[in-house]
Amino acid sequence: MKYMACILMFGTFFVTRAAAKQMTLGDLYKFCTSSSEGDKSACRFYILGVFEGAQLVGETVQDKSGSLQEVKDKRFCVPEGLASSAMELTVKMKMGEDLAVFPEDRDMPAVSFVTAVMFKQFPCQKTK
Numbered sequence: 552m553k554y555m556a557c558i559l560m561f562g563t564f565f566v567t568r569a570a571a572k573q574m575t576l577g578d579l580y581k582f583c584t585s586s587s588e589g590d591k592s593a594c595r596f597y598i599l600g601v602f603e604g605a606q607l608v609g610e611t612v613q614d615k616s617g618s619l620q621e622v623k624d625k626r627f628c629v630p631e632g633l634a635s636s637a638m639e640l641t642v643k644m645k646m647g648e649d650l651a652v653f654p655e656d657r658d659m660p661a662v663s664f665v666t667a668v669m670f671k672q673f674p675c676q677k678t679k
Contacts, residue, residue: 576664577657580650583643598642599635601665628675642668 574597583594605627629638645668649656656664 574661575657576646576650576659576661579661579665580646580657583646594643595635595639597661598639598665601662602629602635602638602669605666605669627669627673629669629673641672645672 579594579597582590582597585591585594606629642665646664649664
């Protein structure tokens, strides 16, 4: 539970920061590839904060009447038991691959990239 509180705390920090200037993929890449432990922690908490936030939001949405409903086809599904370090590594690898081929993506919002990786790498199985 303490771990989730830390993620939410850092997530709130980054959301507040984003109001002033949204973090770009280039910004996140600098944090993730830095030798500074503080920058590496910022990278990790940003990625995990996006995962947590997207997962919470993806579980329910409001329909036009204002009631909440589950939306299974509009979310991602992280395999049970997958370590947070594996999620972080997945995003970091995809980020490095993407920026090597598309350096102009440095200016895109980091949250958009991280969310796209989650949906592509961890799709939910369709239920009939």
